[in-house]
Amino acid sequence: MTVSPLVWTLTLVAILALLAFDYFFHVRAAHVPTLREAAIWSSLYVGIALLFGVGTLIFGGVTMGSEYFAGYITEKALSVDNLFVFLIIMTSFRVPREDQQKVLLFGIVFSLIARTGFIFLGSALINTFAWVFYLFGLILLITAGNMLKPETEESHSAQNIMVRLSRRLFHTTDYYDGDKLFTIQDGRRAMTPMLLVMVAIGGTDILFALDSIPAIFGLTQNVFVVFTATAFSLLGLRQLYFLLDGLLDRLIYLSFGLAAILAFIGTKLILHALHENNLPFINDGEHVEVAEISTGLSLTVILGVLLVTVLASLFSTRGRTQTAMANVRRDAIAYLDSEYTEDEAERERIFRRLEESRDHIISLGPKAKQIVKNEPELMELCARVVESRSASTSSSAKGSSLDGS
Structure with a gap:
């Protein structure tokens, strides 16, 4: 189905309006969002995405609507996995809690711009070279294999090449100056960690796009569906970050589920590439008659795998302990x-x-205790916090007593 320029324009205006609303009414004034605030706005953005999908289903047909929902769910799941990396980056840079919203919104805007470029580049390549489906399929299969490797916080270092280059080329500070990107240090203009963390998230997101864009092209080649599913999966990601705070580590099997989904889509792409084959060294350049995977089956597999992996994570003792x-x-x-x-x-x-x-750690049984390899270190951290809290409380009590006297 061909989408008219008017529909494209209205969609772009709506997305930009949502981003502007997010900035001026939520992010501009630095604050820590409550759980209730995050839940309400996250639900609202998901609701908008679902309503758009219903509209696509009504006006674009069953095929286009199914492709949108399959793409949206896949991109949303990949985005949740990416939130864990964002958490590590912001922890590494010690971003003040009040300013984390601004960093996340920057990440979303940068991601939207970068992925839009990848979408149109991918579309141009697909329309010009049918063999690109082989390449996309191979990328997804390799990514799926990498996701099965054990991951730690050290494997997602915030000090990526863009940050190291920025530190080498520009004068930088070790402290924040509110939410300013630049400040004055010793009479010189210097970059603050706020700009560096944005650079780190932006650089990391380019790597994320290399996985997510081939994945959604494996579900649909309709550029409008690819763009809108990607955009709506990113909108509301800031609120979702604060809503899932403390639960991200619990989704211990999500990476396995995503690996299965990416491997499934990668296989779908390669089957499609074989069906459209024109490479001379494969079947003498002729199409290969293979069964192709329908959008309906793709949507069913994606939903099923995500449901199983999320429920398995939430009910897992290992997940709660981790x-x-x-x-x-x-x-x-x-x-x-x-x-x-x-x-x-x-x-x-x-x-x-x-x-x-x-x-929870103290109450674990002998078998579960084996998961906690560094219990003495963790208990020492807890003791330091309790001591700090007691000292702070005593100091406040003395201050109140002096004020009263």
Whole structure:
């Protein structure tokens, strides 16, 4: 189906309006979003994406609508996996909690721009060279294999090549100046870590696009569907980050599910490439008669795999324990960092979560304890937080007593 320029224009205006609304009404004034705020706005953005899909189904037909939903669900799942990397980057750069929204929104805007470029480049290549389907399929199969490798925080270093290059070429500071990208240090203009973390997320997102764009082209070659499914999967990602805070580590089987989905789509692409084959060294340049995978089957497989892997993660003892371990380390470091946040409600929230995670680790049985390799270190972190909190409380009490006298 050919989409008219008017529909393209209205869609682009709506997406830009949503991004502008997000910035001026939520991100411009630095604050820590509450769980309720994140849940409401995340639900709203998902609702908008689903309504758009229903409209595509009605006006574009069953095939176009099914392709949109398959693409949207796949891209959304890949985006959730990417949030874990964003979390590591912001933790590495010690981004103040109040300013994390701005960093995430930048990441979304940069991602949208970069992926739009990849989408039109991919479309041009597909329309010119049928063998590109082989290449896309191979990329997805390799990516699926890489996802099966064990991942740690060290495997997602925030100090990527763009950050190292920026530090080498420009004068940079080690401290934040609010949400400013540049500041004055010793009379010289210098880049702040706020700009560096944006560079890190932008550079990382280019790598993400190399996986996600071939994946969605494996489900549809309709550029309008590819663009809108990608765009709507990114909108609301900022709110989803705060909504899933503390649960990202719990999705321990998500990478396996995504690996299965990418391998499935990669196989679908290669089958399609064989069907459209014109390479002389394959079947003498003739088409190969193979069964192709329908969009309906793709949508069913994607939903089924995600449902199984998410439920398996949520009900897994290993998942709960791994989440507790990650929360203890991350929350302790954040609580002990005086520059992490000035919001007392946020400090109280991470302290309570730290307590819950500590109690979970302590209550584990002998078999589950084997998962926790560094329990003494984690308990020491907890003790330091409790000591810091007690000292702060005593200091506040003394201050109040002096004020009263």
